[in-house]
Amino acid sequence: MRPPDDVLADLLADWLPRQRWFAGKDRAIGEVSIGTATELHPGPAARAPDGPELHHVIAAVRQDGGWDHYQLLLGVRHEMPERLRFGEIGGFTVGPSDDGAGHAHGGAEHSVAAHVYDAVYDAELTRVLLEGMAAEAVVGPLRFRRAPGIEIETGLDSVPGSAEQSNSSLIFGDVYICKLFRRLSPGANPDLEVNLGLSRVGCAHVPRVCGWIDLDPSAASAVASGPAEPEPTAPAEPTTLAMMSQYLPSGTDGWDLAITSVRDWFAYAPTVCDPRAPTSADAGAAGGDFAAEAERLGAATATVHRDLAAAFGVTRMPAGYAREMAADMHRQLNEVCRSVPALAEHETAIREAFDELARLRTPPVFQRVHGDYHLGQVMRTDTGWIVLDFEGEPARTPGERRAVAHPLRDVAGMLRSFEYAARFLIADQSLPTDAALSLETRAHAWAERNRGAFCRGYADAGGLDPAEHAVLVRAFEFDKAVYEIRYEARNRPSWLPVPLRALAHLAG
Numbered sequence: 001m002r003p004p005d006d007v008l009a010d011l012l013a014d015w016l017p018r019q020r021w022f023a024g025k026d027r028a029i030g031e032v033s034i035g036t037a038t039e040l041h042p043g044p045a046a047r048a049p050d051g052p053e054l055h056h057v058i059a060a061v062r063q064d065g066g067w068d069h070y071q072l073l074l075g076v077r078h079e080m081p082e083r084l085r086f087g088e089i090g091g092f093t094v095g096p097s098d099d100g101a102g103h104a105h106g107g108a109e110h111s112v113a114a115h116v117y118d119a120v121y122d123a124e125l126t127r128v129l130l131e132g133m134a135a136e137a138v139v140g141p142l143r144f145r146r147a148p149g150i151e152i153e154t155g156l157d158s159v160p161g162s163a164e165q166s167n168s169s170l171i172f173g174d175v176y177i178c179k180l181f182r183r184l185s186p187g188a189n190p191d192l193e194v195n196l197g198l199s200r201v202g203c204a205h206v207p208r209v210c211g212w213i214d215l216d217p218s219a220a221s222a223v224a225s226g227p228a229e230p231e232p233t234a235p236a237e238p239t240t241l242a243m244m245s246q247y248l249p250s251g252t253d254g255w256d257l258a259i260t261s262v263r264d265w266f267a268y269a270p271t272v273c274d275p276r277a278p279t280s281a282d283a284g285a286a287g288g289d290f291a292a293e294a295e296r297l298g299a300a301t302a303t304v305h306r307d308l309a310a311a312f313g314v315t316r317m318p319a320g321y322a323r324e325m326a327a328d329m330h331r332q333l334n335e336v337c338r339s340v341p342a343l344a345e346h347e348t349a350i351r352e353a354f355d356e357l358a359r360l361r362t363p364p365v366f367q368r369v370h371g372d373y374h375l376g377q378v379m380r381t382d383t384g385w386i387v388l389d390f391e392g393e394p395a396r397t398p399g400e401r402r403a404v405a406h407p408l409r410d411v412a413g414m415l416r417s418f419e420y421a422a423r424f425l426i427a428d429q430s431l432p433t434d435a436a437l438s439l440e441t442r443a444h445a446w447a448e449r450n451r452g453a454f455c456r457g458y459a460d461a462g463g464l465d466p467a468e469h470a471v472l473v474r475a476f477e478f479d480k481a482v483y484e485i486r487y488e489a490r491n492r493p494s495w496l497p498v499p500l501r502a503l504a505h506l507a508g
């Protein structure tokens, strides 16, 4: 039933940009080609003729002369069951004449069209992933892996995760969460590598890894720079396709908690603040104050940094290394200024912060860090804060994501996230009406309060004191804001005003 590669590639060119996880929405697609296509069969039973099919596909997408590789799980059915609403989940329909199988079988053509759709919505099909990991199956180039000492429960239905995310997660019966990495990079995914390393040193702030899926090195050309790339001569390490962890049903993600707190603060009777501007202390008076949680989160972050240093070691960088960090930041800024003209008005302030960083002389101590730390990456559970997603920033190269870095980079990421949360609810209001200005001052007060609490928690638990490294933290914050502007332009254009507005504040 699966359409032949050339037909599928054409259909994907139209479908891919409509997916949340597609990271090239700011550029036209030049070409799509199919790297690998592997049919996965549920259980040992052979698939019934005309029964639903599950295909694992790696598609190479050319944009602006470069290639990106996306992982797809495609369901194919002649008839969609009631529970799968094709109109809502999106997908495409291929007619009988597009059906490669029909032609391949000497003209015994199917007379019915087939629906092709994102199988993350189809619990009947995704079960095969659990079965594969439980059995450590090998299917074509896919290697299903089970973590040492873990028994995997099969037969659980999955639902797609509903969180705001760059990949796709499947939640199996409140027991496991399996993240399918969408844009693939060759080699081990740092999320898996770091989670396994942290578990080894007994870190209490990460969920247990239960299994994962690798692409065999022999299929590495499917994730190499272009589809016509020759096979690499030396076998590379496997490419991580998915990671399955223990699901934390009692957890609420930091972003949701923070937004609830901001909403309470915005709705709070304004009498305490009028006629003066609200202060960060006022921001604690509303119902859902977040500051105590922010402080605990700071402490958990310092502990995770200590554990990362224990698991992967530390590297003392040469004096003057700050110059190289600043040069990298200028480079990213040059790139983003070209694609997002609205950034230009803050360029001078940003460059000044980077130049100040370049003048620092103390040799920094680097280590593995989270790399893309924000409120959506942390969950408050009944046992404390849990840190997720050590993948690094999706727009960075694999080498950059696995490189050591300054731990205050993570602190700055979280500080930026407080700014994001503070302004998310007012992003679509254009200043300066009086009401909008008053909300902006409230947003500022909320951010200040929670930034302060987070930094206090981090320093008190043994992390570097952000207040004593203000030049560094300011440069990291600007660098993160520039990154975010590019991320929003490419992934969620409607969110672009959020980092732009916060940047206006940071640039002062």
Ligand SMILES: Nc1ncnc2c1ncn2[C@@H]1O[C@H](COP(=O)(O)OP(=O)(O)O)[C@@H](O)[C@H]1O
Binding pocket: 161, 163, 164, 165, 166, 167, 168, 169, 177, 179, 207, 245, 246, 247, 248, 249, 251, 253, 376, 377, 378, 379, 388, 389, 391
């Ligand atoms: N172990 C877990 N238990 C419960 N929810 C989780 C777990 N891991 C992730 N999540 C939820 O899924 C969301 C996305 O996970 P994340 O790893 O950040 O994905 P992405 O890399 O796609 O952004 C998180 O914000 C959280 O809400």
Ligand SMILES: O=P(O)(O)O[C@H]1O[C@H](CO)[C@@H](O[C@H]2O[C@H](CO)[C@@H](O)[C@H](O)[C@H]2O)[C@H](O)[C@H]1O
Binding pocket: 164, 165, 166, 167, 255, 372, 374, 375, 376, 377, 389, 391, 392, 393, 394, 413, 416, 417, 418, 420, 421, 484, 487
């Ligand atoms: O979680 P990911 O690894 O996919 O990170 C990417 O997506 C994030 C959004 O999902 C993005 O984070 C930005 O938006 C968040 C709110 O949704 C906010 O809390 C963060 O501070 C902000 O950076 C992240 O930058 C991107 O890499």
